[in-house]
Amino acid sequence: MARRLGGRSARRRASPFLHRFLLSASSPEPDEKGVSVAVPLLDLKAQYASIRADIDRAVQSVIERQEFIMGREVAELEAAVAALSKARFGVACASGTDAILLPLKMLGLGPGDEVIAPSFTFFATAGTVHNAGGTPVFVDVDPATYCVDPEAVEAAISPRTRAIVVVHLFGQMAAMERILAIAAKHGVPVIEDGAQSVGARRQIDGSWRVAGELGWCGTLSFFPSKNLGAYGDGGMIVTQDEAAAVRLRKLRLHGGAKQYHHEEVGTNSRLDTLQAAVLLAKLPYLEGWSQSRRERAARYSAALAGVPGVQPPITDPANEHIFHQYTLRVERRDELMAHLKTHGIGCAVYYPVGLHLQPCFAHLGYRPGSLPHTERAMREVISLPVYPELTDRQQDEVVGAVRGFFG
Template sequence: MQVPLLDLTLQYRGIATEVMPELLTIIEEQRFILGPVVDRFEREMEAYLGVRHAVGCASGTDAILLALRAFDCGRDDEVVTSPFTFFATAGAIHNVGARPVFADILPGTFNLDPAAAEAAVTERTRVVMPVHLFGQMADMPAFRALAGRHGVSLLEDAAQAIGARQRVDGEWITTGTLGDACAFSFFPTKNLGAFGDAGMTVAIDDGTAERLRKLRVHGGRQMYHHEEVGYNSRLDSLQAAVLSAKLPHLKGWSDARRRNAAFYDQALAGIGGIQTPVVGEDHESIYNQYTLRVGDGRRDALADFLRERGVGSGVYYPVPLHLQECFAYLGYCEGQFPESERACREVLSLPVFPELTPAQLEYVAESVRAFFGE
């Protein structure tokens, strides 16, 4: 049996009749950049997330970069974040001229440790950026309190966590509602994915949102009049139309991922040498990834075994950011963030996409059990 890590063709077949007519209309009208289709999607996202402002842009990477610029983050500033995440998190910090400052993660959830992040704050810190990794929110009340104590901006990197929730004071909150801004990616592999690159930054106040809208179109509200140097980071209408068609399905897809994760949790329980994902009692993950910890140096052997049996898997991420060659100038060395480094040696993600069949799920679980002699 073949079980890919992700199969987007199945999702497309389920929504093709909804997506294609609108794409053809946009092509016939030749209105590709921003415009009413993008406006509509932004309003839909505001309603879905319960936020005041949603500003579409060209990618999830740009969503972070635009937010940092909106916070006037630049030369001589520092941004505290996780070394265990996709490169774009720290790359955007570097590209606005600021300095990435890393703090270690919590071993259970893989999310940034609030205590470690606070210890990394200095008088030069302008932004703290927790990452909601693999679909589970970081401890946002702790980060909100941290930002308040130190007078810094709080930026959520929710590239992998659209619609994830956390219970705060008995009330469920979602990504984008406790940070000063929040960045989303609509890369095709995300729970809500476009047909190419696309992203969005949401903001809680009018001034930040207005700044984001200027920055995404070369720094001006009026064509050929530029108040500052911005970027070419506009969300195009074709991608907005795809996302708008997919949005009503998002909850169902995320629910299916949770059901698949629950199956794995039960089927893989008790196997020595692995740890299934840890989800906090007051958290609801959307499982952009279902990520195991595989101890005793056996992660790569398990991945090879699964591949031989036709099962896809992935390592997110093999090298922590503080040990990447391009960040050598920061002066970090091996051993400074042991939990992040250990995660890079142990993580392995299994297929969890919504369209998996019961037979495929059982085959994946049976394959893992077979590797461990269960």
């Protein structure tokens, strides 16, 4: 109990920017009667406990060699993640945000250049468009999968469209085959924001394709709470385009392949060797973890089927979901959230405000009602704990609390 109170006060003191991480750092504890179990939204301590020897060995090896910058693990990770994504090249960088920003920078966007992106996503998807010098054009999502709606993308194409950023949200892929056809028709490159969908697959024309395989560039985030999470920030771009990979490697190193020689102005966006070592140690477990997340999700969906007011997540039949999030659509969402919190159950809303309605994009002229599916999702979605270490007992607790709320 004392530890739990300590955790609460620490959370109260913490910066809101740390919220995402702190949610993921707590561990389950029995309540004072020992009857119910608290269920954190994510339990990275439990994950570490399950692979401690691998992680400690990998980290220690980097420390012994003192190879903190661009050590051999970085190239090893690039090769391994590129293979996993069925891409020819992987370029590691400092975050999932930079993984989107660097390819956008390559496009040399200028005033009035438009980049089509969904509004129902994490801020980085469109913040990067602005920071690369372009203007985001927000489009609506498919209300079943929350991934970008290809018809909305097509309707948003204009003579100023320079790129399309597709987000594979919550762990399943967008309808890439349709988006690629639209992009090809208009000669526009596609960036796949796969921050939440490492290794997610989609069956297209009878074969399995992977997130990041089909677009011009695919991007990944290794933020600690991601399915493949580092012990700090990290990201990667995967691509089939050799020229892009060569240029991206320069851009992340101040714009030069050779130290102190700069062909263009880049930035410092290296991935730390320590982070690459952690990620390499986790990689052999990733497929099993994704399978386990699918099993947890199926168990939730079976238990919540038919509960009035609750719509379990819908997987597009062409997709193999990796359930980065298990996201319900519910009635009285905010009340349910308060109810779950009083029962010690972690939950979160991804995302309460679409990017088209963010104050920083007010000058773009979107108004409430501009993107109805996004705005409905903002009011109705709630994500429940889903991770391989979640126990049956914890899951039953979550289901019981949701069912209890809806009577």
